[in-house]
Amino acid sequence: MTTITLCDYHMHTPLCGDAIGEYHEYAHYAKTRGLSEIGFTGHCPQYYLPPEKRDGHCSIIEEDLSTYIEDVAKLARKLKGTLEIRTGLEVDYVPEKEGGIPPILDFFNWDYLLLSVHFIDGWAFDDPRQVKTYDKKNVETVYKDYFNILMQGMSTGYFDVVAHFDLPKKFGHRPAQPIPGEEDALRLCKDMGLVLEVNTAGLRKPVKEMYPSLELLKKAFKLGIEVCLGSDAHRPEEVAMNFASALELLKEAGYSQLVCFRNGEKCHYPVPEGYCR
Ligand SMILES: [Zn+2]
Numbered sequence: 600m601t602t603i604t605l606c607d608y609h610m611h612t613p614l615c616g617d618a619i620g621e622y623h624e625y626a627h628y629a630k631t632r633g634l635s636e637i638g639f640t641g642h643c644p645q646y647y648l649p650p651e652k653r654d655g656h657c658s659i660i661e662e663d664l665s666t667y668i669e670d671v672a673k674l675a676r677k678l679k680g681t682l683e684i685r686t687g688l689e690v691d692y693v694p695e696k697e698g699g700i701p702p703i704l705d706f707f708n709w710d711y712l713l714l715s716v717h718f719i720d721g722w723a724f725d726d727p728r729q730v731k732t733y734d735k736k737n738v739e740t741v742y743k744d745y746f747n748i749l750m751q752g753m754s755t756g757y758f759d760v761v762a763h764f765d766l767p768k769k770f771g772h773r774p775a776q777p778i779p780g781e782e783d784a785l786r787l788c789k790d791m792g793l794v795l796e797v798n799t800a801g802l803r804k805p806v807k808e809m810y811p812s813l814e815l816l817k818k819a820f821k822l823g824i825e826v827c828l829g830s831d832a833h834r835p836e837e838v839a840m841n842f843a844s845a846l847e848l849l850k851e852a853g854y855s856q857l858v859c860f861r862n863g864e865k866c867h868y869p870v871p872e873g874y875c876r
């Protein structure tokens with residue numbers, strides 16, 4: 600039974616190609632872990648590739664977008680009164696290809712949109728199969744390029760939430776301090792009124808740390824940036840995983856409230872006390 604307000608706003612679906620489990624299984628774990636609300640955020644179609652190269656790897660293919668929306672709506676109707684369900688999308692931002700984004704945004708009245716950068720000049724820097732490429736790169740340049748692309752994405756005004764803010768750290772690659780572009784990106788996040796996602800998936804990766812780090816979260820709090828929570832679940836049992844730690848981290852950074860979305864508008868709820876599931 601739900602007694603607190605707590606939302607997980609980042610999870611995938613079998614249509615994403617890189618996730619497993621049925622929608623109702625994600626919802627089951629959400630209820631087990633005491634959530635009041637979840638949001639599915641399938642990977643957007645590969646608008647940034649030529650049509651013949653859109654293979655649906657880590658993305659919903661365009662033809663499946665309606666199915667995705669209908670499936671989530673069906674589950675939402677079924678669980679009405681027990682678990683709120685939102686329909687979102689995790690949108691890859693790829694510079695110079697952004698013309699492909701508006702048709703996807705116009706396709707549906709999305710509850711919210713996550714901004715994600717997974718590619719630097721075509722290099723999927725967070726793909727474990729491409730991790731060796733870091734050896735050929737200067738880590739400072741990787742971060743600089745990453746934040747540069749992220750800021751371009753923020754500037755479009757298309758998005759509501761910045762997902763996994765410091766993703767290049769996923770495999771443990773860290774530049775010397777200060778990290779190039781990081782502070783500028785945080786300030787732009789504030790200026791654009793974007794919500795920063797606290798994403799617990801980093802704890803399940805080699806870096807063993809949430810996105811963003813506590814240090815960044817403290818800076819974000821000082822800047823007045825609002826936050827929401829996401830597990831980035833790619834399997835049902837990952838829903839709300841490590842949320843107790845995330846809530847602790849938020850409190851340590853100074854936060855007392857989180858963002859939820861109601862009819863496309865930002866609302867707030869208190870960081871729950873004593874959550875331990
Ligand atoms: Zn992502």
Ligand SMILES: [Zn+2]
Nearest residue numbers: 609611689831
């Ligand atoms: Zn994701």
